[in-house]
Amino acid sequence: MTDAGAPPNSDSAGQAGFSLGAQPGTPYRVLARKYRPSSFDDLIGQEAVVRTVSNAFETGRIPQAWILTGVRGVGKTTTARILARALNYEMPDGSVKGPTVHMPTLGVHCQAIMESRHMDVLEMDAASHTGVDDVRQINDSVRYAPASARYKVYIIDEVHMLSTAAFNAFLKTLEEPPEHAKFVFATTEIRKVPVTVLSRCQRFDLRRVEADVLMKHLANIAAKENVEIEPEALGIIARAAEGSVRDSLSLLDQAIAHAAGTVKADAIRQMLGLADRTRVIDLFDSLARGDIAAAFKEFRDQYDVGADPIVVLSDLAEFVNFVTRVKIVPATADNVAYGETERVRARDFASKISMRVLSRMWQMLLKGITEVQAATRPAAAAEMVLVRIAYVADMPTPDEALRMLEQNGGGS
Structure with missing residues (x-):
């Protein structure tokens, strides 16, 4: 796992989540952000999604719109950003000619995309932009070609919060968008999205991550953070997270602070109010x-x-x-x-x-x-x-x- 927001070739050791020797004044970054996936190789528990996207990219069968659904913390917004990065992956020497899922190093646009500041990758929170006027702005801007990237990518989070009029305003653009435009929707409430929108998108259901997979993931992060943690404690955190990677990392963050040393199962139970x-x-x-x-x-x-x-x-x-x-x-x-x-x-x-x-x-x-x-x-x-x-x-x-x-x- 790499830090999505870290500059290329940076040493992330100074950002360690629990290090008594950390430099004073270094801003602390929570584990859920520090170890946010930046490529498809980093995604855990979503093998079906990765395989489908990989095959689509290799054969050139890339749809104009995706909709990602699943419970909180399984990687919907992160996957949307990785898709935007893969669509626009370019190297300074021009060796990459088209979209690819193989991104071993940061490309020209990768850093800006993963930090949500690229001018051609526009993220909108539908929970705070629910009206038809917000969609009308997208419909007006989608006609113009991207400024520097290969594709203009619109990422709309919590898309189910859009009003009925806003959904209807989207239909024509979704059905026949310009060749340079791609849409990625994310939602936790797929049933609230009109079927007319669903029929225009390729749907991916991101599954809950299995507890044993979460345990391995947490163990790897604990090793990188130089934190000793009992295997039983990892199991408690993995089960308490209920398949959410973000929840598990938040609990691990809290557990490290609570224990202030070796993280033991008894300390986790006390922290969560669980019985032995x-x-x-x-x-x-x-x-x-x-x-x-x-x-x-x-x-x-x-x-x-x-x-x-x-x-x-x-x-x-x-x-x-x-x-x-x-x-x-x-x-x-x-x-x-x-x-x-x-x-x-x-x-x-x-x-x-x-x-x-x-x-x-x-x-x-x-x-x-x-x-x-x-x-x-x-x-x-x-x-x-x-x-x-x-x-x-x-x-x-x-x-x-x-x-x-x-x-x-x-x-x-």
């Missing part, structure tokens, strides 16, 4: 055995050290889901994003607990989390949820109860 995963598993074990007294004690111990009742129940639901997935697909337990203890005990629970019990625990936890969120005393509400789960954990389902009655008569 081992203690969550112990709580699950008590509920599965129907031991409400042990479950109460474990929950209170976690609550007393600062764990949020809602977070405890959410972690418990996550572990129920993990055990269920291990029961259905045993290979799920090989995911390194989960700790060794979690994987070993999940296999053990999956072999002992029936699917009906797991399903019932999941349903009760989902309903219970909603109740705790609305309760004036969350801890007490959470305890009542645990009581319900423990008392019905080993109870038969209605169809099993009827079958037992039929087999044993009234004695059951």
Whole structure:
């Protein structure tokens, strides 16, 4: 990964995110900006997008408009800038004659494009420019040839925020733009974009990044920053980010500052208000055995050290889901994003607990989390949820109860 905003051949060591020897007065750059991808090789978890774009560039089948969609922090705006850079990639010696995805070094226009200051690559935030007048300005300017680059590229972020009139004003330009103009749209709400616009664009769905991929990415960045971090801590951050690279880097930034040294899993849990995963598993074990007294004690111990009742129940639901997935697909337990203890005990629970019990625990936890969120005393509400789960954990389902009655008569 390279710093998208760093000048060519610059030494980024002085910009280290955690360095006690940093030069005084050096402006700090957060990790999410410092390690922002500047080429397709730097994008992680988006292999399908990279392969499609690469094939399109190599065969000359470049569309006039792209629309990028996905959850926050997966690289929509970054990919749009990389596309603009690839479309306009030129070397000072003139060796590159057309668009290319192979950009080993910074070209003539690359630095300005990645810093959003190139006059031929225009970025617009549709959240603050929603009206038809803003689109009319684009329609007027698109007719003119680029000043210095190969293509005029219009990047419109959060395009779903445009008004209906603004979308309609875009249609003709999108359908028949000049040969020198390209459009790249980014949105988190693809369903709010009119189908008339979607039909004129090539759509790419940027997927959430898998937790194990995020862990490797975070480990590489931690090594570059000279920060020691436990593998379990990396797993906690990767899962908490829910597939968002930007969220994971923001959490890593916060964790480095919180730990002020070696980043340990316990420090991450304390920072995020999470309960110890081992203690969550112990709580699950008590509920599965129907031991409400042990479950109460474990929950209170976690609550007393600062764990949020809602977070405890959410972690418990996550572990129920993990055990269920291990029961259905045993290979799920090989995911390194989960700790060794979690994987070993999940296999053990999956072999002992029936699917009906797991399903019932999941349903009760989902309903219970909603109740705790609305309760004036969350801890007490959470305890009542645990009581319900423990008392019905080993109870038969209605169809099993009827079958037992039929087999044993009234004695059951």
